[in-house]
Amino acid sequence: GAVVSQHPSWVICKSGTSVKIECRSLDFQATTMFWYRQFPKQSLMLMATSNEGSKATYEQGVEKDKFLINHASLTLSTLTVTSAHPEDSSFYICSAGRTGMNTEAFFGQGTRLTVV
Amino acid sequence: KQEVTQIPAALSVPEGENLVLNCSFTDSAIYNLQWFRQDPGKGLTSLLLIQSSQREQTSGRLNASLDKSSGRSTLYIAASQPGDSATYLCAVRTGGYNKLIFGAGTRLAVHP
Numbered sequence: 547g548a549v550v551s552q553h554p555s556w557v558i559c560k561s562g563t564s565v566k567i568e569c570r571s572l573d574f575q576a577t578t579m580f581w582y583r584q585f586p587k588q589s590l591m592l593m594a595t596s597n598e599g600s601k602a603t604y605e606q607g608v609e610k611d612k613f614l615i616n617h618a619s620l621t622l623s624t625l626t627v628t629s630a631h632p633e634d635s636s637f638y639i640c641s642a643g644r645t646g647m648n649t650e651a652f653f654g655q656g657t658r659l660t661v662v
Numbered sequence: 663k664q665e666v667t668q669i670p671a672a673l674s675v676p677e678g679e680n681l682v683l684n685c686s687f688t689d690s691a692i693y694n695l696q697w698f699r700q701d702p703g704k705g706l707t708s709l710l711l712i713q714s715s716q717r718e719q720t721s722g723r724l725n726a727s728l729d730k731s732s733g734r735s736t737l738y739i740a741a742s743q744p745g746d747s748a749t750y751l752c753a754v755r756t757g758g759y760n761k762l763i764f765g766a767g768t769r770l771a772v773h774p
Contacts, residue, residue, distance in 0.1 A: 588766065589764045590751070656703075
């Protein structure tokens with residue numbers, strides 16, 4: 547299967563600071579990547595769809611000014627949590643898939659964010 | 663609005679048992695359905711992908727079926743092992759491009 551790499555795997559930051567998470571597709575090009583958020587013992591909730599070369603599409607209830615997404619190339623998308631607060635502490639996972647509607651989705655390893 | 667439900671929420675079984683995990687979805691207009699495994703604190707590992715035109719997929723001890731018209735899928739795990747302990751997530755691809763809607767998962771514990 548395809549490889550999606552996410553970095554860092556965990557990060558601790560102070561309230562008010564910003565944190566950037568990277569998502570890379572290592573062996574294929576992804577025009578679209580997806581960012582999910584997962585709270586403990588809950589399922590994944592889609593936050594936004596990252597489109598290469600254009601603005602991200604955010605799901606209802608997700609603050610676009612707080613969760614900045616940049617998809618500058620066909621292999622890299624970044625999620626920046628701005629002015630982080632303790633309630634932003636969560637597990638963030640990205641996914642990507644090859645071109646086509648019926649393709650398999652592959653996920654990164656996830657990033658555990660803790661805001662203190 | 664598509665909703666995905668997984669039953670049971672948790673399952674604890676002795677090693678060697680054959681298991682059935684259930685997934686249901688409310689809107690049958692899906693492109694495909696994918697089963698994942700997630701270990702604690704880790705990302706997702708894709709197990710099986712079933713296209714909307716398919717009825718089942720098999721990989722080793724895993725078999726997944728899809729009944730699109732009734733909005734159901736089952737994941738069958740044969741001869742369970744302690745290493746199978748994890749959370750199993752079902753997700754359907756629907757609506758927009760590659761958009762996945764996830765169920766809450768089934769937490770499986772297989773004890774020796």
